[in-house]
Amino acid sequence: MKRRTKEQIRKLMLTIGMSIVAVFWMMPVAAGFFTSFKSNQEVKMFSEYKNIIPRTWTLDNYQYVLNYAALPIQKLLLNSFIVCIACVVFTLVLCTLSAYAFERFDFPKKETLFWILFALSAIPNVVALVPQYSMYSSMGWINQLPSIIAPNIADVFSIYLIRQFMKGIPKELDECAKIDGANELTILRKIIVPLLTPVLTMVAIFKFSDVWNDFLWPSIAISTPDHYTITPALNLLNNAYRDTGRVERSLASCVLAMIPTLIIFIIFRKRFLEGLDITAGIKG
Amino acid sequence: MKEATEKRHFHINRKYLIPILFLLPQLIVFSIFNLFPDIAGIYAAFTKWDLGSTPIWIGLNNLKTILTDQSSLFYWDFRWGLENTVVFVLITVPFRILIPLLLAVALSQKFPGRGLFQVIFYVPSLLSLSVVMISWNYMFNPNYGIINTYFHLGTLSWTSQVPYNWIALIIITVWWGTGVNMIILQSALAGVPQELLEAAKIDGANATQRFLHISLPCIRFPLSYVITVSIIAEFNVWGQPYMFNNGGPIIGMTNSYAHQSNLMLMQIIRDVGFKGSFGSNPGIASAMSLILGGLIVVISIIQVRLMHENAED
Structure with a gap:
């Protein structure tokens, strides 16, 4: 019984530990993804807002990129x-x-x-x-x-x-x-x-x-x-x-x-x- | 009787003809598009050559220039490029092995969310170099990047300050290259015989001892594969510094040639071959690639031998 709880604590610790590493690991991808929906003003203000997830979502960047004629x-x-x-x-x-x-x-x-x-x-x-x-x-x-x-x-x-x-x-x-x-x-x-x-x-x-x-x-x-x-x-x-x-x-x-x-x-x-x-x- | 031998003779020819026909398309494509440029590249290393004209044989002069002629820009280009590359390989590869190994060991335990973690750690390996670099350039941006903001680093410039430029490039490279190595090591660890581990456990070996004395020897082939492939990959490094800081800050001057901190040999070969400030010099570029190529071949030979040995086991 005691061994089983010990084993379960170990599993829990592993999950928590790996979750923390995983959050850092995904940060560049996640930040890039969310930022692509931000307005330029919000991007530039990041050091003040400190928000990864956009305050207001916008598709402007995608619209611009899809219509960029020099490199379609x-x-x-x-x-x-x-x-x-x-x-x-x-x-x-x-x-x-x-x-x-x-x-x-x-x-x-x-x-x-x-x-x-x-x-x-x-x-x-x-x-x-x-x-x-x-x-x-x-x-x-x-x-x-x-x-x-x-x-x-x-x-x-x-x-x-x-x-x-x-x-x-x-x-x-x-x-x-x-x-x-x-x-x-x-x-x-x-x-x-x-x-x-x-x-x-x-x-x-x-x-x-x-x-x-x-x-x-x-x-x-x-x-x-x-x-x-x-x-x-x-x-x-x-x-x-x-x-x-x-x-x-x-x-x-x-x-x-x-x-x-x-x-x-x-x-x-x-x-x-x-x-x-x-x-x-x-x-x- | 005569007819029979003739038939047999024909049969043997036919026996060889068919596999050769099957091989032929591959051999033709390989010879034209891979082998011929390789041979031409080796030849070009011994010539004076302007793209468009016929190369002129000059023997070992190119190699002499890049290896010994201290008055030449190419000597310093080559020397610093190789130094930077070797430093990069020496620092990056251990992390590219240890971090995947740690993750693989962790993922070989049974715990909730294991499959999801595997995917998360693998995802960066799927991304192309430019996606990786654009994302990380944003992370390391001194004015509105994630890292400087969250870690309160002010406007620390990761691209132009030694040693931060190296730290950033190493983080990026390790992050990008971990996935594949991790999966290989993970499946190698899964192949370690459970009986051995159980037996050692009964004999009182602790987890570290079991890992060092049982798991590690069992995965020596995949491990050596991962090490050689990583070394080869990092010798070819080019895109990360190119897109991160285009060679990085100048850390010294010799004979009025600037020594750039992160300018890698591959990028120098590309610049000298195609668009250098002194015009393109394909002969010199080929001589440089011959030496870099030679280094990589030595590592490859070790790997092929290991694979050969492994296949015969």
Whole structure:
């Protein structure tokens, strides 16, 4: 009995302690969110009012941001969607095909090729930065969306993940289908891919959020507002609004930019969080 | 008989042909868009190159300039950029491991609201760099920011005063990077065999001893993964100081070159490569990225070996 109360006190302490940490942890996001509904005057008076939650709520900032003609946020979000979805589709197709080749076929030097690819893909992107720029500019791709899609497609780590998962699918399934006269592509499409759904979802989610958040390369490759993606464009929006002292407008555009990733996170929360530990190769 | 061998021969070829066809799209895309720029980048490090013209081979001159030529701006750029980056890595990474580890340990206990806390601590990792920086710029704003107001710090400038600029950047980076590490460590801790922990408990080991002698050795692979990935991520740091204080305050002058407190190597590479005050110098930028890249490769090799070892377990 005594041990049980002790245990319960411990749980209570944990909840309280974690709640305090959590409040601090969420502060930047919460403050940003609420401030995006404040008027400029209220933002500037914060040191007097000390109110995180707006006294009077206003949608003015959102209206302004959505109608800001120099960098139309709708267009930026659309560009980001196009880029992310293209990257996800290409990655899934190419990586599934190669994972299948590595896992279900034998050919000379298979493992060597795999680890060579793995090692080559570990060359940091920074090395390729300048040549990448000159290559795309000679291809006429600078300021075009393909320039931010192409370098994100070939993803050896995704092959690794899909391959690890494919190991768990019994080979007997393929052989049965082969006896029934199915060719390799049909086997992959009809039998393997449906069973790969968990790992493919995970690869898709990671790719989407990686590309959505990509900053360095897009900020170099794209310099026309029409082709900006949201993450580098937010920086420019922020510069524009900061210079005029309108931080609440920057924050409103941040809230808009956050919505897609948050929706995806909420829908796929379980898979997202589970996926992370497969990433670490813990389950081997 | 002859027909049979021929058939077998054909069969073997076909056996290799199919996987190669499956691999081909990936190999083509990888070679053009990833491998070729990498090789060109390594080559460019040994050339004098203006974007648009043909690079001219100059051997080790670029590397000599950035490593030894004290009269060159690039030497100081590189040196200070690397110093700043290494300092940043050394200070940030321990926090990026310890804080997620503490949270993961706490979240492995059973208590009400556990799932919600997990989501709360993970959320920052979902945000893009610009969202993170805009939110934190507001938090640290000297005139109407949350932190200065609530902690009564007056108009303390987090962006331009040493060491506050470092403290702010470290808080931001740790906050941003904690989520992923925490989840990985949490699921690693969940995989520690309960029997071992129970047995140790019966033998009289306390919670700290159980953690140090049982849990920690059990999670050594995920832990080493988290450490290497964090080190690599922080060597690439660029966006936080860029958006926070664009390199930060000048803390010294050498040969009339300004030493900026938070100017990271990545940002220098970007500036030298694309828009430097002395015009762009892709050869020098490539030489700098070669060294930074080399450092990262060394860390990656350690990680790949660990993964390899782990996969074979």
